[in-house]
Amino acid sequence: SSGINAEYGDSHVDKRGYLHKKGELNKGWQNRWFLLKGNMLFYYHNAHDTEPIGLIILEGCSINSCTTDNTTFTITFTSEGARTYHLCADDEESCSAWINALQRSSYSYLRAQVERLHEQVLALEKKKGM
Numbered sequence: 001s002s003g004i005n006a007e008y009g010d011s012h013v014d015k016r017g018y019l020h021k022k023g024e025l026n027k028g029w030q031n032r033w034f035l036l037k038g039n040m041l042f043y044y045h046n047a048h049d050t051e052p053i054g055l056i057i058l059e060g061c062s063i064n065s066c067t068t069d070n071t072t073f074t075i076t077f078t079s080e081g082a083r084t085y086h087l088c089a090d091d092e093e094s095c096s097a098w099i100n101a102l103q104r105s106s107y108s109y110l111r112a113q114v115e116r117l118h119e120q121v122l123a124l125e126k127k128k129g130m
Contacts, residue, residue: 011035015101022086039105063102071095
């Protein structure tokens with residue numbers, strides 16, 4: 001099977017790269033290959049795997065940088081009992097790039113952007129008509 005990692009060419013992937021993920025049961029940090037496609041964050045054992053070992057759908061969550069460490073961030077879901085994912089990048093720049101990409105990936109963020117652009121168009125049309 002081709003799997004999602006092999007299936008998506010660069011034009012369809014918003015971000016990809018290695019991050020360290022804290023295990024849910026094994027509390028150690030594991031190096032994982034992550035692939036962001038729209039609001040879906042897939043993760044794999046490594047970049048050569050074709051089948052993901054996990055998927056995080058980035059809706060109803062917040063992405064926050066860790067206050068004590070510039071390379072660590074969390075994906076926290078608002079629903080009760082939902083898992084919080086702890087992720088760590090190799091450096092501050094990479095961490096910041098991942099946070100920005102993840103924060104912009106949700107449907108609600110995209111909808112808000114479209115609404116804001118629509119309001120700007122309406123304001124311009126109104127200005128033109130005056």
